[in-house]
Amino acid sequence: MQRRQFLCLSATLPLACQLGRGLAAPLQNSSPRFLLVFLRGAYDCNSLLVPTHSDFYYQARPNIAIARPGEANGALPLGANWALHPALQTSMLPLYEQGQLCFVPFAGSNDLSRSHFETQDSIELGQPLEGSKSFQSGFMNRLAQVLQQDSRSLSRVAPMAFTAQLPLCMRGNAQVANMALASVRKAAVDGDRGRIIASMYQGTALDAAVREGFSVQTAVQRSVQEEMDKAGREAISAKGFGLVAQRMAHLMREQFDLGFVDVGGWDTHVNQGGVSGNLANRLSDLSNGLATFAEAIGEETWRHTVVAVISEFGRTFRENGNKGTDHGHGTAYWFLGGGLSAQAGGKIVGEQIEVNEKALFQNRDYPVLNEYRSVLGGLFYRMYGLSSQQVQQIFPASSTGKLHLV
Structure with missing residues (x-):
């Protein structure tokens, strides 16, 4: 040769x-399954989870606001204060109504850089903002290590990144497989x-x-x-996320119980659109893919699965001069699964405040009231029956959140 x-x-x-x-x-x-879906580019949560109780929302977004329920092309009501983008009517709304989907607004990292790369890295590392960082220790790899070392665990732990390159959050001492599924055609x-x-x-x-x-x-x-x-x-x-999601579901049903995938294209500075347009199309593709994943993984496995959808930060509350939005701060997380608790499933959960101009962080975007390490640490605490010490191994110097997501 x-x-x-x-x-x-x-x-x-x-x-x-x-x-x-x-x-x-x-x-x-x-066996519990956890899939992290990372929306790279910072999606606009104010078009997904619409604060329909806020007059200020409609003043701040004269061109891209989603209309109130009952109006033409109006948002889908989720209660008195919030509504869902119409593009999710056939995909996510049924899961919400079945108690298999919840949203956590005012969520995110306390990183104030508003830099895509810096904030993405910070979130994937899951380490305290203060002090030095180890770029060879991501929080999902540390989760895998904790689960592998837990003597109470009756099943193996098999992590998988559905990406061409091993993401930062999966780097560490635990061995992690990775393979991009979007372009698989023939064996390498x-x-x-x-x-x-x-x-x-x-x-x-x-x-x-x-x-x-x-x-x-x-x-x-x-x-x-x-x-x-x-x-x-x-x-x-x-080429669609729906088929990737179907492939992921089959692999996670049979072989892998910790998964990661990232979806790009959420940086909507120009012509973001409202009920239709660029963002609406992306939300539709994403939500259809998530619904496909929920169905393809199987009813019994879905009851033991949690999917978390996060992004590095949110976007400005006011629209800009190009009918888009700029880099913000707080965002909204999604949590899906057949075993969400009665306290969470079909609800908007977490610490919240009234949406008005005075509530804006630095007079431009949502504050972070539900810090991501606390939220995810609380999820892992309940999902895997971890101790507080084990959660600290995953998210050092963090407080374990009290949200009963599962």
Whole structure:
């Protein structure tokens, strides 16, 4: 084999080895699953979760506000104070009404940089804002470590990032597989080449990991190919988030119990749109994908699954001169799952204040009243039965939130 050919083939080994470490017997349906969906670019939560009780909202957004319920193209009422963007009527509203979806407004990080990259990194690390940072220790990797070390755990912990590159939140000592599902077409290494590469490592310390890794790659490819075949008959676009969500659901139902995926395109400085337009289209694609995930993972598994949808920060409350919005502060988180508690499911939860001009942070955007480490730490505390000390390992120097999401 020529050196150039060997280098080309060996480039796939890190993925194969990482996947190999996640291969084991299929998960039990009752094993907890957690999926983090990160909306990169800072989505406008004020168009998703509309403060219809606020006259100031309609004054601040003369071109992009979502109309009140009962008006033409009006928002979908979620109670006296809040309503949902109409684009989510057939996807998220049914889950909300079934108690399988809740929203936490005024959520986010206390990072004040309003920088996409700095705030994304800060959130994914999950470390205190003060002091030095370790960029090789993300909070989801620390969650995996805590669960793997918990002697009470009766099931394995298999994390997976559905991304081309390992995200910051998944970096750390725990082994994490990663693979982007949006563009999967054929195996990176076919069977013959896989056997050649595996033979090169026979008798070495990597022998088992390489062979197991190629086995997982084949299994993932088979699962994806089955869904692509279904897509041809059912006209599901392979480019849409919906198909990615379906692939994720099948893998998390069978093999992986901690998942991460990011969705870009939420930086709407210009022509954001209102009831229709750029943001509405993205919200529709996202929500349809989430509904697909909920259905595809299976009813029994869904009862033990929590999906968290977050973003690095929110956007300015007032629209700008380009009929868009700029970088803000507080945002709204989504939590989905078949086992949400009665205190959370079908509700707007967390600390809240009246939406008016005086309430704005720095006279421009939502304040953060529900800090993300506290919110997620409280979720993990209840979801996995963790101790306060274990939560501190995941989110050092944080306070465990009191929201009973599950």
